[in-house]
Amino acid sequence: MYFAALLARTEDGWEASDTELDDVETLSDLTDLAQEASVDEDTVLVYIEQEDAWFGILRVDGEEDPRIYVSDASAAARSSYGEILLTDELLGREPGAEDEIAALEELVDLDGTEDGDPDEAARPASPAGTAADRQAHPPSHPDSDSDPDTGTDPDAVPAGPIGELGILADFGISEKDLLTLRTDALTEIADALGAAEVLEAVR
Known part of the structure; x- marks a missing residue:
């Protein structure tokens, strides 16, 4: 309130x-x-x-x-x-720093690879991913992400x-x-x- x-x-x-x-x-x-x-x-x-x-x-x-x-x-x-x-x-941040970070993140896939990576394009998709993938990139917890409202x-x-x-x-x-x-x-x-x-x- x-x-x-x-x-x-x-x-x-x-x-x-x-x-x-x-x-x-x-x-x-x-x-x-x-x-x-x-x-x-x-x-x-x-x-x-x-x-x-x-x-x-x-x-x-x-x-x-x-x-x-x-x-x-x-x-x-x-x-x-x-x-x-x-x-x-x-x-104490540079003006617009948050916008720059957001723009850079858009250029990177959720798995950390850049868009258009030929190796990634050739790799067959898996709904759940491998155990190694899950360990390297665990799902984000809602509490640790940026606030969706702000x-x-x-x-x-x-x-x-x-x-x-x-x-x-x-x-x-x-x-x-x-x-x-x-x-x-x-x-x-x-x-x-x-x-x-x-x-x-x-x-």
Whole structure:
């Protein structure tokens, strides 16, 4: 189960609203959503949570680049919403590296041979394969493959928190405090911001 909320800072305090992510497909979409809610280019926080798994924070300050924190990258990688936050830059990958890997994999058969290998073409097909083939290329376990919904391999993403630990430091939530937060962290974040009442009104 997912929950998303948006907190926008104004001259009179914080305004809160629940947020639908059905039309959000990219980080740019999410950033645009936050900027549209900004008052006089002030701070906007978008909070996304998957119950008992992970939470993420996107912070937008005017036209500045968005700042991101994710409590558990490997858990978020299994989520389509988490994938929005786990950018190549955040993961320390070259932009487009995932697409290049996918393209290379398409050039290779499941048994590890390149398309058009004459030796493979001449070899008679066997429904089950030989014992040696099965030992060399055991069937993939569903849990070890890339997530079918996101196309992201959770094993290739580091476990644990990732992103900017000081994302809320100026609001009184230190790096250490942030690392101690678990799911349903929004309540504690709202308390620190002084936005608990306005948040409660939309939950």
